Amino acid sequence: LPEPLLESELFGYRKGAFTGADRDKPGLLALAEGGTLFLDEIAEIPPAIQAKLLRVLEKQEYFPVGGTRAVRYRARLVAATNRDLKARTDEGSFRQDLYFRLNVLTIHIPPLRERAEDIPALARYLLERHRQDLKAPVTTIGNEAMQLLVRHPWPGNVRELENVIQRAILYARGSVLRAEDLPPDVRAGAAS
Numbered sequence: 001l002p003e004p005l006l007e008s009e010l011f012g013y014r015k016g017a018f019t020g021a022d023r024d025k026p027g028l029l030a031l032a033e034g035g036t037l038f039l040d041e042i043a044e045i046p047p048a049i050q051a052k053l054l055r056v057l058e059k060q061e062y063f064p065v066g067g068t069r070a071v072r073y074r075a076r077l078v079a080a081t082n083r084d085l086k087a088r089t090d091e092g093s094f095r096q097d098l099y100f101r102l103n104v105l106t107i108h109i110p111p112l113r114e115r116a117e118d119i120p121a122l123a124r125y126l127l128e129r130h131r132q133d134l135k136a137p138v139t140t141i142g143n144e145a146m147q148l149l150v151r152h153p154w155p156g157n158v159r160e161l162e163n164v165i166q167r168a169i170l171y172a173r174g175s176v177l178r179a180e181d182l183p184p185d186v187r188a189g190a191a192s
Contacts, residue, residue: 010029
């Protein structure tokens, strides 16, 4: 998101803050009150927004765009990234003080290629989830298809696996997802 849009989405805005702001609008920080706000790809947030997030974490308050009174922040913040935030702080593209504020509890999830044993359970879960959405008759993944899924290097991690499963469901004929239902790069195996 462009920085001004990201700012208004996170912090909300007051009526008259900019052209088209014809009413107050709460941001995601306000909407998360009493719960948890999840920020994905935190490493991509622009420096000006990083500074404002730091204020939220340090003082538990923020100013909506165009606002003159601070609003209390009463939620938990969980952030995720596929980048090495420590390296980003060392190179200067991520605020070190914000990194230390966020780094209360770190959960490192290795890429899918490093945990092939998780692929069958994830694939079955994604199949069940998306077959219902797509109203497809496929109910199981065949052995050969599962072997191909386990051998694939998954550069796109779980998101790539999810897309492959969705696509395969659309191609599947019958109740079993077969190897030929998978995209060519997955059928090619690790050699791809």
